[in-house]
Structure formats: C-alpha cells, structure tokens
Amino acid sequence: MDLAVETHGLTRTFGTLRAVDGIDLAVPAGSFFGFLGPNGAGKSTTIKCLTGLLRPSSGTMRILGLDPMTDPVAVKRRIGVVPEDLALFDRLTALETLTFVADVHGLDESVARERANDLLDLMDLKAAGATLVTDFSHGMRKKLSLAAALLPAPRLLFLDEPFEGIDAVASRQIKELLHSFVERGGTIFLTSHILEIVERLSTHIGVIANGRLVAQGPIEELRTGAAGAHSLEELFIKLVGGDTRAPVALDWI
C-alpha cells in the first residue's frame, strides 16, 4: 500500500510537555484521512511537524515518499496546507495572495490566472478579488486560505479545521471539491471537531489523545472493531476515554 504520510515515533516536546508522543501514522495515498482528537491532544502540532513548520524532537517522517527534513522544498512543492492561523498576508488582496502562491510555485501566468479565477469563483470570492485580506471576515479568510492551498494542484492537502466559520453553501461546495480531489488520486489529511463532517467525508481516521495515537485505520473497520460504536462520535468518545468521565451536574445553574 502506497503511503502519502508515514511517521515512525514522531515526537515533539515543548519543555516538559510531550505534545506529540511517538506516533506512527500511516495515511494511505488517495485516502481522505480524518485526524481527530480532543482540544490540546496534539493534532495541530502533528500537522505542523508534517508540514515543516515545527521540527520534530525525534522520529522520522516521509511525505509522499520524501523526507521533509532533508528535502523540504520538494515536499512543499507537492503539498497544500490550510494551517490553524490561515497563513495569509494581511496587506495583500485575495488575487495578490494567489499570485504570490503561483509565483513561489513557479506556475505559468496563464495557468495561474485561470486557476485563480476558478478558485475565487468556487469560493464566492470573485467580487472580493481586489480586497485586502485584512478586511476579510474569518470565513472569507478560510476560503482564501483553502484556495491558496489548492492553487498549485498539490497531491496532498493538510487541512486544519477547514470548515470552521464557513457558511453552509460554501461548505457544501468545498466538500464536493475535496471529494473530487480524492477521487482523482489526491490525499487529504484533515482535522476537524465536527465529527459529522469527518464521518461523512473520511475513508480513514486517526485518533490522537494526550499526544498519543490511540487508533487509526479505515473508518468502518474501526467502528466495527469498537463494540457497540454506532457512530463516529461514539467511537471517538470511547477511544479518548470520554465515556469514563462522570457527568457533571452544576446545581447552581
């Protein structure tokens, strides 16, 4: 099986905190991989390590068969990322942002123009093409960040909470787009707190809790493996130990 993302003992520490604790990820090429975990579990740190924003404290990684530590530029040519902070220049317009991405990826001017127009159209940002990013709403920024990630036609997409703050219409279009991306052989590595979205879109999932990978594999396999888990939410709660916590009653409310 071809792996788009492969890690062995990937660890990242911040002082005494082990944010990512020796995880062995195996994301099949052409899969829609949902990476789940409670708040502070280490999802974003893992994505930052995989995309080269953070250097792992130990462990190895291979992205599309390449080592991002030794060949970071080659890896970045093949991936697209929508990071947590959306990574946009405040003082560029939407169109200039896409032009910047096209330039650093070395795309032809005509190709860049065509793709930028298509993406702005898809994201309903065409009217805001000449608007500075600083004047964008959160949802608009998210859409532009996604457009910037898609522009160079990457083979692997890392999406950190891509649907947060996006309206229903755009969200539906983006889901369809991501589906067709996977159907054409692309791989998506997505984190989201909206389990329904992950359940509907993902073919595979990985669950991280306290920096450790507690499960990974095809979503159906995991669900049938966990006794009595009828939904992803149930499976998730079981895996992260949420079912063992006593319900809290605030009598004063």
Place this chain on the structure above:
Amino acid sequence: MFRTLRAFAWMRWRVLMNSIERTGTRDTLERLSIAVEQIGPLIALGLMLPSAGLLALLGGYTGYLLPGAERVLPFNAIRILLALATGFCVLGPILLPTMERTSAVRLLLLPIPQRVLYIAQASGALSDPWLLLAVPVLLGIPVGLALHGALAGAAIAVLAGLALLITLVGLSALTAFALHLLVRDRRRGELVTLLVVIILPAIGLLPSLLMTSKTRAERRAERVARAERVARGDETRLERAARVGARAYTVLPSELAARATKSTADGDARGALMPLAGLAVTGLAFHGVAFVAFGRLLAAPGSSSRRQSATATSTRRAWIPGLSRAEAAVAHAQLRLALRTPRGRSMLISPLIVFAMFAALAVRQHEVELARLSLSGGLMLTAFSCAICLLSILPFALNQFAVDRAGLTLTLLSPISDRDLLIGKAVGNGLIAAMPAALCVMIAYAVFHDGPLALWINIVPGFVSTYAASAPAAAALSAVFPRSVNLNSIGRGSNAHGLAGFIGMIVMLAAGFPAAALTLVFTRIVGSPLLALVFVTVWCAIALIGSRLLFTVVAGIFERRRENLGLVVRK
C-alpha cells in the same frame, strides 16, 4: 462601585505582571530576546521610585520656599514638569500601543453601569508614569507649605493638586476615547497614524532647524526689536502666533493649578479662586466630553471600516531583474506591506519630509547646521537624505520576517529555499529605501545642480554598497530577535526588537563608512571626484558579492530560527 474599581485595578495589575512573568518562551535565545526587551521598562520602573522620592522632596522644598517669595526657581521647574505631564496626557494615548483600557466590546458584556465603567476606565490613566510622577510633586507642595506654617495655603494647594489630577485624568480619557472613535474606521485610523508618524519627527526636527548661530548680544537685540514691533502693533505673523501660544500656555490646567497655589501661598486666597474655578470647569468639560465619547464608543463598538480595495485586479507575475520568480514574489510582498501600512508608508514619506525641510532651509540660508553637520549644497544634502532613507527602513529591515505576521507562515509553507527568501526580503527592503532616496536625488539634482557630476553619480554606488553590506546582518538580526509587531501602531508597537535596533543601527553606520571614507579621501585629499566614483563603485561590487556570500551563512541562522519565527508571529 468600589468593588468594580478594585476589580479593574487588580485586572490591570495581573495583566502587567503576567506580561513580565509568563512569556511563553520556548528556547534560551528567545528568553534572552524577551529579557532584553523587558530591561528598558524594568529600568524605567526601577528609576520611578527614586524619581518619585526626589520629586516629592522638590515639591516639599518648593512649598516651603513659596510663601512670600518673589521668584522661586524650583517652582518654575515644577510648572514646566506639570506642563509636560499635561502634554503627555495628550501624546501618551496616541503614542503608546497599550490603550487596552478602551476595549469597549469587552466592557459591554459586564453588568456595570456606564458611569462606573467610565470611572474605572478613565482612572486607568492614573497608572501612566507622567501622572504617577506628578502625584509626589502635588503632595510635596502642600506639605512644604504646611511646614512653613501656611496651613490655609496647604489646604488650597491640596485642592488645586487634586483638581489638576482629576483634570489630567479627564484629558487623558478624552484623548484616548476620541482617538478610539477616530481610528475605529481602519482607513481613517491609518491616516491619523500616518500623520502622527510623519508630523512628530518633523516637530522634533524644528528646534534644530530653527537654531541659529547668533551670539547672545545679537539675540538680545533681536528680542528688543521684537518687543518694539509688538508695541507698535507691527509684529510678524510668526511673532503673533508665538504671542497667542504664550497666552494659551497660561490657561493650561497645570498653570491654573500653579497660579492657585502661588496666590494662596502669598496669602491671596481670593486670587486662587479664579484659577481654581477655571481648573474645575476645565476638568468638568474634559470629563463631560470624554463621557460622551465613551458612550458613543459603547453604543457602537464595532469597526466602521469599509472594505478597502487595492488596485491589483489581475494576476501579474512578480518580476525584478536578476531575481527568480519566488525571490521577486517575496520582494513584492515586502514592498506592498510597506505601501499599505502606516508604519511602512511613514518609512517612505518621512525621509522626503526631512529632505524637503532641509532643502527649503538650504535654499533660504545656503547652509544648514544640524548637530554640527554642515550641509552645504545639494550634494551633501542628498547624501544626508539617502542616509536617512536607509535608517528609516530599520524597523522593517531589522524585523523583516515577523512584520509579515501570518503571512510568514504562508512563506514558510511555500516551496522556496531559505536563501531565496532572504534575498527576496533584502531586495524588497532595499526597494523601500531606494524609492524615496531616488526621489531625493532627482529633486536635489534638479534644484541645486551643484558639484561635480561624478559625485552625484557616486551617491548611487554609495547607497547600494551601504545597504548591501548591512542587509545580511539585518536578516540575521531579524531571525534571531523577532518581535511581534502591529504596523498600524506608531512608536514602540511597530518597532523592531530593541537589541536588533541598536546593533542594526551601528551596522548600518559602519556599512556606510567605507563609501563615505573613499569619497572624502578622493575628493578632499586626492582631489579627484572621478576616482572617488571608481573606487566607491568597486567597493559596491565587493559589497554586493560579499553580501550574496554572507546570505548563505545567514540562511543557516534562519534555518535554525525559523521554527521560533513561526511561533513568534502567531503570538
């Protein structure tokens, strides 16, 4: 109400302490970087205590001397200090980036009446250093008066001091709230910021520009002549403005308080009534208007800014001769950042204003003296202006990665090598400095047209060599000492890291030394401007090649600090 005020005071104290104690540092170098940043405020805080003690002594001594005295020198000093505090009440809220006390959205959610909220917010001004330092003076004077036996005078002085403090708090609140109303619209705010950024240095330069090398006797004769002209009603516009300004000074709140104190110290309690009443009315007026402004802020706390469109409407590839597309894209992004932020625009405009002021004076006086640097002729003036252009980009050049904020993450995620990124940034910064410099050179050449042509041409390699020699150091300092900045703010909020700024300034001056020295040697000693041009051009080529090589070394430093950079910009 007391509990609310106590809660606000506690909140401000914790915010201050947390900013010092909990820095979220991730490695030793960043800890050092933050420690250096905090040394300045900590030293200032340390100096406040003895300063407050000395000021209290000065106040007490003045109060003791005041009754019956014709002219008390320390009293005049105190008047000046209080006038300065009054000025800072206006300038402080404009210049300091920490005007959190007017974050109205947060306050709207609190179950507190607007009146109490206003008092809690406005009283935050009492923690401003200029008001903190005014308190011991204002306390010292009545103590001194009481020690001298003028108890009634002491009581009035307490009243005057209290009224002055309340008035200054009102003035500070009024400025802060009015400013927030003004800058709520982002574009209007940026315009105001830009104007302040440009006007302040220009005002700072005025005394140096107006300073003349006249003797004391000449100045005295001038004063006498001016007095005669005033008596004849034949004064110039400038003199009339100065006279009005002097009259306005007498109605400053600090002057009203001083007059009330002096009158009562001299046993003229009635004479103290008018200034005290004036102070009360002024204070009430300030607080009244500030309260209305605060109410308007609370009524519509959101930004009223319309979306701003830039001119670009098509995908036009970045192109700069000699650079790869990726390098050119980085350079373009840096240039756009400068063109579209108040701090960036100020870097482009301020040198032009300085140039224009000196050029105007040079035309009028044929020679300008600034800090004993005689700028005779257009050539020297242009060289000086080019140096200002280079120095003015330091806030950007010495923090060239962190100024991008989230944009840096996009760059770090892009398939661009560290070296290409550094070169793109260096070219972008160079262009920011070169644009006003080119304008200065062209205008100066058109206006003055003096000196040998070779020396005019010599300015170009001199400028390029200075920038090229300093650019790798600027990149290294930016990587080692990044600082999260807000380019909409003025002053410290958009400055580079203090240590980077200090070292960068020295490096920039040192980088300009070879070109300046070669020019001086070949023009003054050898007497050949042409040879100066040749040698400075050779030095420029060496600097460019050396710079390219040095960027390889700096790329290594950047590679080691890129993770920290990414974390700093996300703060």
